[in-house]
């Protein structure tokens with residue numbers, strides 16, 4: 001059995017190639033769906049249900065965090081009108097990474113990483129910056145080794161839903177305005 005690692009998961013599609021890579025590297029990932037940024041709640045549950053398809057495929061344990069959207073909104077207060085990739089996104093990364101770190105500590109798992117780095121729309125350097133001072137954070141860049149394209153192939157194979165906005169109501173608004 002490999003070394004346990006808590007994997008913060010942003011959505012099913014991004015989890016696919018990240019899990020594949022971790023398994024190849026000898027890890028035993030425990031999946032942690034903690035995404036209070038996602039809005040509305042129905043979308044949060046839809047993304048979680050898609051993750052369950054992936055978890056079942058790989059035979060992995062999945063933990064669901066509560067949808068604490070109110071607390072997330074407090075964290076990004078004042079940045080509602082930021083453009084995607086601005087300061088609001090850094091605060092959002094930090095929020096989810098802090099929760100993953102807390103969960104890893106609670107479970108006695110030494111290390112954690114995040115699937116957020118798979119997306120070609122998100123800067124891995126920025127995500128690493130938000131996590132670098134959190135104990136146990138592993139700066140694994142899942143974009144590398146063709147991770148993003150591989151996630152598309154695997155998502156199609158598993159018939160996963162692929163969302164067309166990042167997650168929060170502000171990204172949904174900007175997408176509706178044709179702005180993202």
Ligand code: SF4
Nearest residue numbers: 089092166167168171
């Ligand atoms: S656009 Fe995405 S990364 Fe940025 S704050 Fe919203 S959910 Fe978080």
